[in-house]
Amino acid sequence: xxxxxELELDDPIPQGDLAMQFTALPRETNGFGDxxxxxLVAQMDLAGTSMASKIAGGxxxxxxxxxxxxxxPVSVGAQLSFYTQTQHIGRSSVRLLVEVWSDxxxxxxxxxxxxxxFVFVAIDGSGRTRPVPKR
Numbered sequence: 499x500x501x502x503x504e505l506e507l508d509d510p511i512p513q514g515d516l517a518m519q520f521t522a523l524p525r526e527t528n529g530f531g532d533x534x535x536x537x538l539v540a541q542m543d544l545a546g547t548s549m550a551s552k553i554a555g556g557x558x559x560x561x562x563x564x565x566x567x568x569x570x571p572v573s574v575g576a577q578l579s580f581y582t583q584t585q586h587i588g589r590s591s592v593r594l595l596v597e598v599w600s601d602x603x604x605x606x607x608x609x610x611x612x613x614x615x616f617v618f619v620a621i622d623g624s625g626r627t628r629p630v631p632k633r
Contacts, residue, residue, distance in 0.1 A: 514583025517545040532571040542596045545580035550592040550618035555631045558618040566614040577601040
């Protein structure tokens, strides 16, 4: 285990920049009051797309989702915060870590809910791959 991993276990903090934040509503939950995993993945894709399109200077498309891991369930009413961290910028692609953190109003507990690596490709108006502008 690296020193950074040990530090995160002792005092976990979000990695990257806040991309999106909102409250989990009843319409996104199952019969037990927990939000659907698929809905959460869709919100992660929105947060990632927002950041990737800024980096790419325009339209992007999701190519893959890697290393998806759900750590804890999220109850209705929880405040969800989506963080993105750039891992790599290629010729036409952007690779981002997307983390979701929950501030549960019932327990006042701040915890990491899930993370995944999203890969986006920059595309032009015709849907064809285009280069990401140099920074």
